[in-house]
Amino acid sequence: MPFEPIDPGFEPSGARAVALDAAMRARLADSVAAIRDAAAECGAPVPGDFDLALAKLRSEPANPALFALYHDMAVFASQDDLASLIRLMASFTEVAREDCRSDGVVTMRDEDLSGQASRYRRMLDDEEPYRVSLGPVDVDTLAAMRVRVAEAMALIRRADPELASEIAVLGRQLVLADGAAGAMKFSGASTFFLWGALIVNPATNADPLALAETLAHESGHALLFGLADAEALVNNPPDERYPSPLRPDPRPMEGIVHATYVLARMERVMRAIASRCALSAGERERASAMAESSREFFLDGRRVVREHARFTDRGRAIFESCVASAMAAPA
Amino acid sequence: MTGTQKSLAARLSGKDLIGFDTQAWDRGGAAKLPNAPLDDKGRPSPQEAAHAKVGAKPGVKIGIKIGVKP
Numbered sequence: 001m002p003f004e005p006i007d008p009g010f011e012p013s014g015a016r017a018v019a020l021d022a023a024m025r026a027r028l029a030d031s032v033a034a035i036r037d038a039a040a041e042c043g044a045p046v047p048g049d050f051d052l053a054l055a056k057l058r059s060e061p062a063n064p065a066l067f068a069l070y071h072d073m074a075v076f077a078s079q080d081d082l083a084s085l086i087r088l089m090a091s092f093t094e095v096a097r098e099d100c101r102s103d104g105v106v107t108m109r110d111e112d113l114s115g116q117a118s119r120y121r122r123m124l125d126d127e128e129p130y131r132v133s134l135g136p137v138d139v140d141t142l143a144a145m146r147v148r149v150a151e152a153m154a155l156i157r158r159a160d161p162e163l164a165s166e167i168a169v170l171g172r173q174l175v176l177a178d179g180a181a182g183a184m185k186f187s188g189a190s191t192f193f194l195w196g197a198l199i200v201n202p203a204t205n206a207d208p209l210a211l212a213e214t215l216a217h218e219s220g221h222a223l224l225f226g227l228a229d230a231e232a233l234v235n236n237p238p239d240e241r242y243p244s245p246l247r248p249d250p251r252p253m254e255g256i257v258h259a260t261y262v263l264a265r266m267e268r269v270m271r272a273i274a275s276r277c278a279l280s281a282g283e284r285e286r287a288s289a290m291a292e293s294s295r296e297f298f299l300d301g302r303r304v305v306r307e308h309a310r311f312t313d314r315g316r317a318i319f320e321s322c323v324a325s326a327m328a329a330p331a
Numbered sequence: 332m333t334g335t336q337k338s339l340a341a342r343l344s345g346k347d348l349i350g351f352d353t354q355a356w357d358r359g360g361a362a363k364l365p366n367a368p369l370d371d372k373g374r375p376s377p378q379e380a381a382h383a384k385v386g387a388k389p390g391v392k393i394g395i396k397i398g399v400k401p
Contacts, residue, residue: 024349027349028349030347030349031347031348031349031350034343034346034347034348035343035348038339038342038343038346039339041337041342042336042338042339042342071350074348074350074351077339077340077343078340078343078351078353078356079340080338080339080340082339085339192350193350229349230349230350
């Protein structure tokens with residue numbers, strides 16, 4: 001890999017996020033090229049501008065839909081479904097060669113997501129006990145949320161400029177999704193297979209403080225995907241279950257480590273907002289209470305992690321930096 | 332496919348595809364992965380089995396925020 005090892009530290013960095021983004025795009029391009037080569041060896045025609053698409057992917061911020069298309073290409077390849085793979089290679093080429101129209105605050109509809117809204121939903125809503133709905137929001141909600149996102153990002157930028165820069169890269173695309181029809185509520189979502197996109201539910205992010213916390217949370221997951229190179233942080237088998245600091249259902253250790261890490265970011269951002277932003281007394285009190293709540297849940301998660309996690313080397317370095325930073329911060 | 336030709340999955344077995352564990356793709360993938368998650372009755376849960384089937388690595392689809400515990 002032509003990239004320098006990336007600092008696993010907890011301290012946010014916009015420059016590191018840019019480097020991570022370049023590394024993930026390069027890894028995606030290499031992976032897609034490997035699938036293309038294998039398909040060609042099996043007699044599949046390769047779209048004429050496929051190499052141009054890969055070159056564009058390597059050279060500039062990419063449409064998150066490409067990661068989802070890659071996911072499905074890999075699935076079809078694993079199933080020896082050459083015909084479906086050929087169709088997706090054409091779609092991949094088409095989306096990759098579009099001028100990047102995917103940035104900013106959009107909603108879960110095809111015209112905003114290069115025709116891939118259903119694929120976005122499938123990347124996210126895949127957990128049987130927690131099926132969520134991910135519908136598009138209406139025009140008024142979209143307009144109101146664009147203002148709210150600007151307000152939340154202004155708070156974060158004032159409180160923690162590097163964190164704001166990091167979120168701007170890791171969440172270049174903020175996809176608003178209506179969760180009202182689902183069995184379970186959700187506030188936000190993210191997956192490596194939509195790298196560059198963060199999903200936000202407007203109904204549970206009804207003001208800039210709540211939204212700032214969710215952006216710190218979801219971008220924390222994305223940061224972990226990148227810092228770990230989409231590898232696991234722990235060696236615990238995924239069928240093991242442990243109490244979660246955030247969710248009522250027992251979770252795999254990978255999820256516990258993720259939850260604990262993002263709680264540290266939530267505490268960090270809300271403390272910084274409480275101390276550095278121009279807020280009303282009520283807002284300041286609420287921001288402090290949100291930080292305190294995250295702190296308690298972080299400590300819960302840390303106890304479970306300390307007792308049961310069997311870290312990879314990279315996972316340990318990432319998590320130890322998180323704990324060192326969180327424990328050094330004034331509570 | 333003749334006996335001497337490798338399947339698409341077999342050609343990718345062991346390759347570095349980000350987010351996927353391809354080690355068992357030449358042996359049918361799914362069921363042979365060592366860490367395929369099981370439910371409390373010892374069966375793969377439907378969603379996680381779907382991941383395990385193609386070897387999506389743990390940790391790549393984990394970031395959903397579903398409310399904080401009261």
